[in-house]
Amino acid sequence: MSIEGNQGDSRLLDGILVINPRNFVERRRSIERQLQPLGLAYEFIHTYDASDIDATIAERYFQNAALSPGQQSCALKHCEALRLICTRNWGRALILEDDAILAPQFIQGLQAALKESAPLKAPYVLLVGSGGNQYTPRKRRVPGQCLYRSDKGRLTEAYVLGSQTARLRVEWVERQGISLPIDNLFDRMDRELNIARYWLEPPIVEQGSKNGQFRSVLEPAPPNFVRRVTSVLQKLRRKYLY
Numbered sequence: 001m002s003i004e005g006n007q008g009d010s011r012l013l014d015g016i017l018v019i020n021p022r023n024f025v026e027r028r029r030s031i032e033r034q035l036q037p038l039g040l041a042y043e044f045i046h047t048y049d050a051s052d053i054d055a056t057i058a059e060r061y062f063q064n065a066a067l068s069p070g071q072q073s074c075a076l077k078h079c080e081a082l083r084l085i086c087t088r089n090w091g092r093a094l095i096l097e098d099d100a101i102l103a104p105q106f107i108q109g110l111q112a113a114l115k116e117s118a119p120l121k122a123p124y125v126l127l128v129g130s131g132g133n134q135y136t137p138r139k140r141r142v143p144g145q146c147l148y149r150s151d152k153g154r155l156t157e158a159y160v161l162g163s164q165t166a167r168l169r170v171e172w173v174e175r176q177g178i179s180l181p182i183d184n185l186f187d188r189m190d191r192e193l194n195i196a197r198y199w200l201e202p203p204i205v206e207q208g209s210k211n212g213q214f215r216s217v218l219e220p221a222p223p224n225f226v227r228r229v230t231s232v233l234q235k236l237r238r239k240y241l242y
Helices: 025-038 055-061 069-088 106-117 163-176 182-193 224-241
Strands: 002-004 010-012 015-019 043-045 093-097 100-102 124-127 147-150 158-161 196-200 205-207
Touching: 015 025, 015 069, 025 100, 025 106, 043 069, 055 069, 069 093, 069 163, 069 182, 106 124, 106 147, 106 158, 106 196, 163 182
Parallel strands: 015 043, 015 093, 124 196
Antiparallel strands: 002 010, 093 158, 100 205, 124 158, 147 196
């Protein structure tokens, strides 16, 4: 899929993979309503629903891990997306979770991230979502620059990476299993594997289960309206004051 750059150059995004349990119909329709008008091709990761995880799979990946069935499913779906990227040898792919809320400037922000990251050498990952209202401090931001190296990850609602980085993550999981929620696990393995992490500013995706648009299914959470208000206040403080 070709994302045209601002200067007419073409930066290739090979595919979009969306993490989605088969019975999460409302979330699937939400992401389809957002992606289809943009003319972007995508596919859903429907393997490894919670009901698909039998004793053999659990023993292979989740020994001594106190993760809920939903957390296990989410982690394995991300790993399956990474395997597809490796198998297809994609240079750069976007992985979205199904509660992603795309910003109005989604295409422009993605274009800018792909263009600015073109000279980077793998392994690296571009964290293009806000990660539950995490932003690069204003004092670090530079006019005309959109990617900022970070020593930590964001959440996993939206990120871009290629087959070399994906392979490092998959091999790490095959060796060590899954002992943490997938966002925390990626943070740990990326440090160990020296995978460079870049935050996009401004981010182009918010997580609907964090800002109150969807009910959270992976962890206990306050009612939706409480999370909406909390998210707005947190965003104002972290994005504009911090």
